[in-house]
Amino acid sequence: MKRLIKNRQGGFLQIIVIVIIVIIILTYFGNDIKNFLESGPIKEVFMKIFAVFKDVFVYLWQRLVVDILWNMILQPILNVAR
Numbered sequence: 001m002k003r004l005i006k007n008r009q010g011g012f013l014q015i016i017v018i019v020i021i022v023i024i025i026l027t028y029f030g031n032d033i034k035n036f037l038e039s040g041p042i043k044e045v046f047m048k049i050f051a052v053f054k055d056v057f058v059y060l061w062q063r064l065v066v067d068i069l070w071n072m073i074l075q076p077i078l079n080v081a082r
Helices: 002-006 011-028 033-037 040-081
Strands: none
Touching: 011 033, 033 040
């Protein structure tokens, strides 16, 4: 049990390998992956996931870049100008 908990490295690579194997198996049995991904319900799920990632990116951009970094760059310039 402890070995399973400690061994969390390589999880991302494992997922990639599993996805590739599933794609190979599906294409071997004649399933068209392109039609599956372009189907209505699957397309809607991908669009929702994309919307969430976009919202997270915009939030992080506003908080990190605009609020923190931009103010760190502008504060010294504005202090020198006074």
